[in-house]
Each structure stands twice: as C-alpha cells, then as structure tokens.
Amino acid sequence: MAKAKIKKNLNQIIKKAMHRPISSDGFVLYPHIPGYNGSELGETQAEQSEIFKNTSVNNYNSPTNIRKVFITGSKVIVQYYSALVSKGAQTTPKWHVTEFPSDDNLFKVANEIFTYGRRYNEYMGEKSINANAKEPDNYTVEGNGIGVIANPWVCNNIEEIYFDWTMLISSDVAPYFSNICTPEMYTSFITKSTQAQETVSNQIIDFFSAFNSGGIKDLRKRYPRLKLIAMVSNLDDVLGHPSMVKVDQSFSDLEAAKQTWYEVNRELIGASGSLVLLGDLRSGLPKLNKEFIIKDNTYKFDYEKLKGEIERYTRKIDDYTRQQMYGTSSEEETTEQDTVVGEMTELEALLVDIETRYDSATANKVLQFAVAGSKLSSQDLKRVFMEMTKKNRSRFASVINLKLD
Numbered sequence: 001m002a003k004a005k006i007k008k009n010l011n012q013i014i015k016k017a018m019h020r021p022i023s024s025d026g027f028v029l030y031p032h033i034p035g036y037n038g039s040e041l042g043e044t045q046a047e048q049s050e051i052f053k054n055t056s057v058n059n060y061n062s063p064t065n066i067r068k069v070f071i072t073g074s075k076v077i078v079q080y081y082s083a084l085v086s087k088g089a090q091t092t093p094k095w096h097v098t099e100f101p102s103d104d105n106l107f108k109v110a111n112e113i114f115t116y117g118r119r120y121n122e123y124m125g126e127k128s129i130n131a132n133a134k135e136p137d138n139y140t141v142e143g144n145g146i147g148v149i150a151n152p153w154v155c156n157n158i159e160e161i162y163f164d165w166t167m168l169i170s171s172d173v174a175p176y177f178s179n180i181c182t183p184e185m186y187t188s189f190i191t192k193s194t195q196a197q198e199t200v201s202n203q204i205i206d207f208f209s210a211f212n213s214g215g216i217k218d219l220r221k222r223y224p225r226l227k228l229i230a231m232v233s234n235l236d237d238v239l240g241h242p243s244m245v246k247v248d249q250s251f252s253d254l255e256a257a258k259q260t261w262y263e264v265n266r267e268l269i270g271a272s273g274s275l276v277l278l279g280d281l282r283s284g285l286p287k288l289n290k291e292f293i294i295k296d297n298t299y300k301f302d303y304e305k306l307k308g309e310i311e312r313y314t315r316k317i318d319d320y321t322r323q324q325m326y327g328t329s330s331e332e333e334t335t336e337q338d339t340v341v342g343e344m345t346e347l348e349a350l351l352v353d354i355e356t357r358y359d360s361a362t363a364n365k366v367l368q369f370a371v372a373g374s375k376l377s378s379q380d381l382k383r384v385f386m387e388m389t390k391k392n393r394s395r396f397a398s399v400i401n402l403k404l405d
Contacts, residue, residue, distance in 0.1 A: 004137045004138065005140070006139050007140050007142060008139065008140070008141045009143040010141060010143035010145035010167060010170050010172075011143040013102050013106070014076060014102070015148045016103060017101065017102045017103070018069060018100075019063070019148075019153065020078070020098055020100060021060070021084065021086050023046075023051050024051055027046040027052045028042075028046070029052070029059050030046075030061060030062050030063060030153060030299060031046075031052075031056035031301075033300050036297075038297075040295070040298050041151065041152045041154065042153055043152060059085060059086050060085050060301050061080075061084040063154060063156075064155065064299065064302055065084065065302075066078055066079075066080060067081050067157065067159050068161075068261060069161050070162045071162065071164070071167065072163070072235050073102070073105060073107040073110065073164060073165075073166035074102060074106070074236060075099055075102055075236075076099070076100055078098050078099075079249060080251075081096075081157065081306060082305050082306050082309040083096050084301075096250055096251060097246075109166075110166055110190060113140075113141070113169060114187070114190060116136060119136040120135070120136055123135050141169050141170045141171065142172055144210075145167045145170060145173060146163070146207060146211055146212065147211035147212060149212045150211065150213075150214060151211070151212075154214070154222070155223075156224070156295075157224075157225050157293055158223060159227050159228075159260075160260055160262070161229045162232055162261070162262070163230075164231065165186075165189040165231065165233040168180070168181050168231070169186070176210070177207070177277070189233055189275075192234060192237075194233055194234075194273055194274065195273060196273050196275075197275050198270075198276040198278060199276065199278065200278045200280055203279075204277045205219075208229050220281075220285075224291035226281050227280075228260050228279065228281065229279040229281070230276060230278045230279065231275075231277040232274045232276050233275040233276070234273060238265065238269055243268055244268060245261075245264045245265055251309070254288060254316060262278070286357035287357060287358060290317055294307050320356070321356045321357070324356045343389070345387050347370070348388040348389065348396070351367055351396060352392065367396060381400070382402065382404055
C-alpha cells in the first residue's frame with residue numbers, strides 16, 4: 001500500500017482558529033460598512049455570499065479589535081479590546097477572550113514527523129512477512145504561521161503575540177531559527193526536557209517583520225501598540241496552569257494595562273522549563289498608549305463598537321493623567337510661599353506626564369539632561385524647583401542631588 005504524503009499549512013490552521021466568528025459557509029465575519037468599496041485585504045468572496053450577509057447582521061467582529069494572541073499546537077486564544085458581537089450562537093456577547101481548538105493538533109503532527117524514520121523501518125520489517133503492511137503517513141508542515149497577523153487582514157492594534165515550539169516545525173519557519181531548529185532541540189521540545197532560558201533578541205522581530213511589515217520599515221507605523229513577540233516553548237502548559245494570571249481581560253484596568261502577560265506570568269513560565277525567545281518592542285512606547293488604528297470607514301464593528309470603546313479608554317487615560325498631575329492629598333496643603341496645587345510649572349508638568357505615560361526612570365533622565373544642558377547656577381536651579389508644587393519639588397530636586405533647604 002502506497003504511503004500517504006500529508007501536507008499541513010500553518011497559516012490555514014492558525015487563521016481558522018484565530019479569526020472569529022465564522023459563517024456556516026466558512027467566511028470570517030468581518031463585514032464592511034454599507035457602501036464600502038475600498039481595497040482592504042480580506043476574503044473577497046465573502047461579500048458575495050448570502051449566508052455571510054445574513055449572518056453578519058447580528059454576528060461580527062474586526063481584525064483591528066484583536067489585542068493579544070496565544071498560538072499553541074492545539075489551540076489559539078485571542079484577547080479583544082471590545083467583546084465581539086455574537087447573537088444566536090453558542091457564545092456569549094460578553095466575551096473579551098475566545099479560545100478555539102485547531103483543526104489539526106500540531107503536537108501530534110510533530111510526533112508523527114519526528115518518529116517517521118523509526119515507524120518506516122518497522123513497516124519495512126513487517127512488509128517482509130506481510131504484504132498488506134501499511135506504510136506510515138509522511139507529514140510535512142509548511143507556511144510561516146506568523147503571517148496571519150497581516151494576511152489576509154491586518155491586526156493593526158495587536159499588543160502581544162505568543163506562540164510555542166510547534167510553529168518551528170514548518171519548513172518555512174525553521175530557517176529563521178536555525179540555532180534551535182535541530183533534531184536535538186525538537187526532541188527536547190517533544191519530551192518537555194528543555195531547561196528554562198530566556199533570550200532577548202531581534203531574531204524573532206526579524207521573523208515577524210518578514211511576513212507582516214507590508215514593506216514599511218518602521219513597524220510602529222503599522223502596529224502602534226505592539227509590545228512583545230515571544231516563542232514560549234511550553235506555552236500550552238502555562239496557559240492551562242491554575243496559577244496563570246489573566247491580564248486585563250476586560251480592557252478596563254489601566255494599572256494592569258501597563259504590564260504584559262509575559263511580565264505578570266514570568267515566574268510561572270520559568271517554572272514550566274520553557275525556552276523563551278523574546279522580541280521586545282517596548283522601547284519608546286508609552287505604558288499608557290493612546291495610539292490606535294480604528295478603521296471605522298471600513299469595518300462595521302469599528303464603526304459601531306470599537307470606536308466608542310477606544311474613545312472611552314483614551315478618556316480614561318486622560319482622566320488618570322490629570323489625576324496624577326493635579327490630584328491632591330492631605331500632604332498638599334499650601335502656604336503663602338507655596339505654589340497653589342494644580343498650577344504646575346511647564347517643566348514640572350512635562351516630567352509628571354512622562355512619569356505617567358512611561359516611568360520615573362525616563363522622567364529622571366529627561367530632567368538630568370535638561371539640567372546638564374542649562375548651565376544654571378545652584379541658586380537659579382533652586383528658584384526653578386521652588387516654583388514647582390510642594391508635591392513634586394523635593395523629589396525632583398533629589399534627582400539632581402539639589403538641596404532646597
């Protein structure tokens with residue numbers, strides 16, 4: 001009996017699990033606004049389907065709503081900004097997170113690939129005594145996998161992307177990670193015998209860029225919110241662990257939004273024995289980021305749902321920033337020589353804004369550079385800092401070791 005050569009395509013497997021909801025005839029329900037006639041990428045035949053048209057009245061989403069993606073050999077988990085609209089189906093419209101199993105379990109496919117040689121030898125031995133012996137299936141995996149972030153739809157607002165080692169079994173992916181795509185490493189991935197190790201490298205960013213940049217050199221222009229891309233070898237185990245922390249699933253906690261899923265679960269990831277390749281894109285990115293790409297002139301979901309959700313969120317950031325800049329406390333009672341609370345100097349307001357959007361370390365560096373280039377005397381500097389509000393003058397002065405007393 002002739003052997004079966006079976007090809008699996010990562011992009012097709014991940015796309016089907018990642019982009020939801022789907023009509024009964026197989027089209028992803030990312031409907032356009034009425035009258036749209038632009039050139040946005042997508043499934044061009046979808047708008048011609050009557051089933052798609054009818055289903056998308058009450059069931060719809062958009063690719064710009066995707067916030068975080070977790071891709072494992074068995075499933076894809078997607079975290080959204082706004083709950084997708086899904087009525088009359090076995091889902092709840094309150095979902096900010098969905099999980100769908102992959103049609104093909106890549107853990108099993110990988111095992112078939114890496115045990116093929118042994119199974120083929122066993123088949124040849126059996127064939128010598130049994131003419132009806134069945135030759136084992138010969139699996140191959142192709143497709144880059146990561147390209148689903150931009151093809152056929154661009155997930156412009158994505159913040160974090162995580163995938164496990166099964167993506168590395170594709171012949172299109174392995175060349176980008178030749179240092180770990182070895183028979184020995186594949187064996188350790190399958191047997192979960194890797195030692196915990198974190199490597200921060202541009203290797204994974206280059207891999208992402210190769211299939212998702214759209215020819216744009218500055219990724220930030222296409223993905224203004226992208227923070228992290230990581231390969232976590234035992235990601236499936238981490239996601240299923242009872243101690244795994246779900247970060248800001250409802251898109252409502254500003255403090256939680258400052259942290260990535262990886263940061264919060266780093267200890268658990270280490271305990272899982274995962275090999276981690278980390279592409280860190282947070283440099284220069286505000287922790288409270290107000291930049292989004294909303295396609296309300298393209299997608300029905302963006303026009304009806306996402307735009308309002310993002311406006312609410314950015315107002316919340318403005319309120320938070322205002323409170324950090326002008327908030328009062330019992331320690332802020334003013335005297336005649338104190339500046340009235342809320343009337344910040346230009347420099348003070350700038351530093352507080354940088355602290356709020358980035359962190360204190362960044363604000364301190366800005367202050368140090370500003371003072372170093374000013375050539376002001378210590379007396380002039382004291383006057384500058386004494387004009388600041390009582391809440392901030394001493395702590396900012398301490399950054400440059402300036403005593404105000």
